[in-house]
Amino acid sequence: MKLIHLTIATAILALTVSSCKKDEPITPTPTPETGNIVVTSNVTVNTTWTNDNIYQLGGRITVTNGITLTIEAGTVIKGEAGTGANATALLVARGGKLMANGTATLPIVFTSVADEITSADLVAGNFGSPNLASDVDGLWGGIIVLGKAPISASNSGSDLAQVQIEGIPTSDANGLYGGTDATDNSGSITYVSIRHGGTNIGSGNEINGLTLGGVGSGTTVENIEIVANQDDGIEWFGGTVNVTNVVSWNCNDDALDTDQAWAGTLDNFVVISPAGHCFELDGPEGTMTATHTIKNGTVIASDGTRNAQDLINVDANSMVNLTNIHITGIQTGQQVNRVTASGVVFSGITMDVLSADLASHVNGTVPAGITVGGSTSPQADLTRFSWTWAAEAGKL
């Protein structure tokens, strides 16, 4: 069986190579060694990745303007190793669309080539990696979705309403994002688990598990899991997209990070033991201002071995409503920083500490919206996360 597979693969490879012309993209072909389909070219025609293949990202693969990449439920996509500007990643450029719609029984998994997981594992309901631990990070890049929705970047007073996304060097103009179309549609991303990514680019320059830069409200982002990203779990750079049902587990920097006046809502999420901030919520950088809402979540600030740097970190000009978030696993020294920022509203934030210790976990006067609370406090609806590796590993 394997031999036949190999023969077909070789035949297709030979055919493709012989029919290669400069003006048409290469048809991806499975490699003889792994059977994976190695993708090395940008997606410049509408393309579907089907769940009978494993797709291997050979570089920074960009879905270009006007093009749709569809990924079937139950498909596994694996990034090759690489670091620096050569990190592998899936980039959806402005005007491009990613239709990656998994289901609760058949999610889509983005991981590293080192991960032995297959579509068959997913079909069998085994969502965790068969061979990689849940804290192995930095093996590849991540997913970057860029759109034309407004951002509050620092040059927005002038004609520079677009900026370059973090993690993509300026040698690639597909890294530009931002615009004026608040309802911009970058596609639909549901039931997607992104693992072991976030490879190092340079200090302070990074690839997040899921980067959403200027993504518009026409885009659907629901049921997302990030596991062991070397940088942030999800980072928003402006935009208007709403995101629901998120797990961010074992990220080596911030679990959730917002910048440039993201004007959307994150509803229902679980954050587990990031190494950086649980929330890194920055203010607008340009003249445009907007508030985002983060609500209905559970935060496990330490799982015993991995400790978050702090609990909530905002800037003086941050604008965010934090509502109904329960924080547990809190260690001595972990704090909510800067509670004086006028644009930040805390309500229903409960901390699983002794009343006497509450003040020590807040840097400043404890706001009315932050109280001591136990496990009955309002928090995430965990029933939505049955499909995640975190659930399978019993981390929720």
Add this chain to the structure above:
Amino acid sequence: MKKLYFIALLLTSSLVYSQGTISGTVFDGETGETIINATVQVLGTSKGAVTDFDGNFSFKLKSDTYDLKISFISYETILVKKVFVANNETTILEEIKIDQKSEEMAVFTVVGEQVRNTEGALDIIKMNDVKMLDGITSDKIKLTGDGTAGEAAKRITGVSVDGGKYIYVRGLGDRYTKTTLNGVSIPGLDPDRNSLQMDIFPSNLISNIIVSKNFTADLSPDFAGGAINIETTAFPDKKVFDVSFGMSYNPQMHFNNEFLSYEGGNTDFLGFDNGTRSLPTNANSNNIPTPISGASKEEVYDFVTSFDKELGAKQQTSLTDYSLALTFGNQFDLKNQKSKRISYIMSASYKSEYKFYDNVTYGEYQKSLESSDTELKYATVQNGQIGERQFLIGLLGGIAYKTNEDQLKFTAMHLQNAEKRAAQFNIDNNGEAVGQSGYIASSDNLEFNQRGLTNFLLEGEHIREKSNWEINWKLSPTFSSSEDPDIRKTAFTNAPLDTFFSAGAGGNPTRIWRNLNEMNLAAKVDLTKKYSFREKEGKLKFGFSEIYKSRDYEILFFDVQFFGGQNWTNSNPNKVLDQENLYTQGGNNIYFQSGNKNPNPNSYESSVNNIGLYVSNEYMLSKKLNTIVGLRAENYVQRHTGRDQLYASGDEFNGTNLEDEKVLESFDLFPSVNLIYKVKEKQNLRFSYGRTIARPSFKELSFAQILDPISNRIFNGSLFKYADWDGNLQETRIDNLDVRWELYKKVGQMISVSGFYKFFDKPIELVRIPEQQTSTEYQPRNVGDGMVLGLEFEFKTNIEMISSEKNIFSLSGNLILVNSQITMTDAEYNSRNGYIKKGESITNKRQMAGQSPFVVNCGIMFTNKESEIQSGLFYNVKGPTLYIVGAGLFPDIYTDPFHSLNFSINKKIGKDKRTKIDFKVSNLLGDNNYNYYSSFEAENQPYSEFNIGRTVSVGVSHKF
């Protein structure tokens, strides 16, 4: 009016027969050219000599007092009286001039080589050359005590030196400066700059440095500020055997037990690495062993351990700087053929230095987003110490064969230099700044840079007096390399509860190998025919030159990765690669990941072929007006082999790959007109127009993306199209207009005033990319048109009031004032306007980058002939200069004036006055090197700052 000048160096040797040697040089007082076949007679004896090809003569005499008579056809005879030749004394005779004979003699053209190593001779050259020249000679360098060409060059009118390495002429950046060695092009050693690093030339190998500030057709046209030529030590006409030794002490840097260094290799002191820092085998392979590459645990472990384990800087006590130099040379006649001579020279020097900067700051600052808030906000500030060891070896050997009509010279030179640096920094990243997430880290940086330059020069000079032809030719290959093997940066991120490595904060430990090799082949031939037309003298010059140069450059880098979580009980960087932290040996599971694709987008090969042809005519239109009109044609082809990231990662359809493709081809004509009006004797008024060019460098016309691991700043080659940049970098054509009035008084005394105007057609500047806000990225781009308007003033005079025959006080100074202007691109103008502050007004004009608004140089010198003391106090400063052009959020960066005040004194001692003792104090004012961010009504903030302290140097040299 023809005058003879005469410099005689009276040498007395300590032979038992009480004999001494008189030798000297005779040259034309007007042109500075040496005179062949002048007769030198010792009156009252039968002794006499005829000057050689270089105008030199020498003969031996018994110890006594003599009168010398020097004569030459059509020149007034010189009589030098009471020349004392004694055993125990060395006398330098002053330059003596006499007037031309009153009666007209038959026209006789004087040809020969110019004397260029004394300041007096330089003045004569300046006065008579068709170019507007300025320079410095070995004579003055000995007085100022400058150790390298870089230090010496800043004494030259209108010249300033950046970082001791890069020359700016008339305040124009190094892009507009062309440096040649002995008249031929040589490769630069810095992949990041266009011009040559001047600090690699030890001053004992230098005869002179001369700057041509205007263009004539026989020069390469790729300059605007100035064309600088370094001439190496001249061939001797007598036996020379000089030895010198020097030491310096800087209280901040030396005998300091906090000095930082690292082990490195055991040949570091010789200026090269012994292989300790070599790239491990397999590291360059496509698939290095990692936990996810399919390699076995053992292979991964072996691969990790093949890297040097040392990642941390360590403290050790520094010693002092010292230097050694040795020069040996002689000239002898071929058997029985007095007119055929061989001379040779060998020179070697070695220098070892310790630099310790105990308070270094690197900053990244941003403007505030509020228009009412003018203050700057920090993004990242790094604070720490840098320890640096520098080693420099210079070797030069040459041999010349001379007859009265022909001269052949061969010179070989090798320079080897290493800089070994260890640094420790605390890094503070401000989460409130735009694009920053906020972290605290502490880093150890280990660097090693080795540079080598090997130059060969074969040149010939053939003079045919009868037919009035002169032919000069040069062939010169140069090979250079600059390598940074195993740069290591290890930065622990310090969170309140944990210390670990974080890709999104301080970064993972990184190691980098950079390699640059360059080859230059230069050939040129110049033919000169002297003629007479309508009883006026003229000179027709034409020639050909070809330069082929090629460079290959590669950057490889590797990151430490952790297969799983991290747990550090010991944050000592030298423990990071301990066995228990390596893959499958313990908790941290370290392995190396490659940042290099195959093909590598960070590697390129480029070449240039540049062919030039010119013709130039010099003609005395009247007795007072000399005209030089020339035209040069150049064909320039630059080729590039390289590829962008997209291609390198496998996208052959959307990516770009260039295989030896032309990235620049131009054919240009460079006209030049020079007029010299002799207002009076020794007083010239000059006018000059010339068209010149500034071409992009190899690196600029590439796909290279170069990350400086220490400052974390990224350079992007211009071939990348991005936002409003079309990826099409063009050369800059420059129109230059110059006027100069000059008056020469007695020897060594002069005054001149110059004015200049230059127009730049879309100059290239390094532009900060405003769309990139997380990392700091730059790209060279053509910006709007530029212009420079300047005034230059120079004088050298004796202070008669306080001088006597024995004690001479003299004063010299030069000042340059420049107004430069660039028209901003729309993108730059808009990005500045987006950050306009209340009360600020922004126009679309600004100062040119690298252009200093003023440069001041002055010195007061004292000479006592009797006690053989020379002393000087020298001051140099350059005005605040726009260093890097800001954009949007990022403010402009300026270089703060560095007030350099140095004092030096030397005295000759010993029976024959052959031993000289030097004493020098540098940076008397204790100024700091400071580059800063500047913004409207904001307090300046540091971009880089380090203190260099004061240095006291002592040197001894002896002539055998």
